[in-house]
Amino acid sequence: MRILIANDDGYLAPGLQALVQACQGLGDIEVIAPEQNASGTSNALTLNRPLSVYEAANGYRYVNGTPSDCVHVALTGLLERRPDLVLSGINNGANMGDDTLYSGTVAAAMEGYLFGIPAIAFSQVEKGWAHLDAAARLARELVEQVLAARPPAAPWLLNVNIPNRPDADRLPRRITRLGRRHASEPVIRQANPRGEPIYWIGPAGDAREGGEGTDFHATANGAVSITPLQVDLTDHAGLSGWAQRLGNAP
Incomplete structure (x- = not known):
């Protein structure tokens, strides 16, 4: 078994070290x-500059780029x-609902999936690394369980x-x-030392669709959420309707 481990919090992140151990x-x-830290880089x-790969004292290698860069260069x-x-992980904070579209943690795993390699992204629900040891034990057990369960021959992403x-x-x-979130909170406007406006991206919106069966519901009720993902963003249900609107036979 050969395993590639990446993350988006950076090579010094406690979550990465815990997952590796x-x-x-x-x-x-x-x-x-x-x-x-490359959180939110999706x-x-x-593509606009070369990437460099370095080796840390602990043997980890790190790249001056994004999580997807790391896996792409590796593969x-x-x-x-x-x-x-x-x-990928263990991330410092949740990656649920719409967060997955922005997540560097999920993106690192997805890059492996795009190359035909099974992949799993791990995140803790709350920031701060509380009880990281327990999350790492869960990650180990889940990897063992998935591998023993004869997963699909085709690549999969959890x-x-x-x-x-x-x-x-x-x-x-x-x-x-x-699940789904409400729209993000408004940007936070401030002024730099020269009096010019600067903007911070606002907090993520609260859960809008978090009913039973969603990742939001599972974690809120004391369970580990495991969501199989895919990359196909096609609105298959809407194909026929758009073909009729635009005069193209389905």
């Missing part, structure tokens, strides 16, 4: 993560052997959100769908 013994582990690839030239599994609890590894696990 938890996975010891599962196989040969390669760690390639961003040099700095699936961005750096297309850096690693001598193709990994069997890509893991998004896992773990409540910050000391018993996280003993909580029930729910297969969920993505």
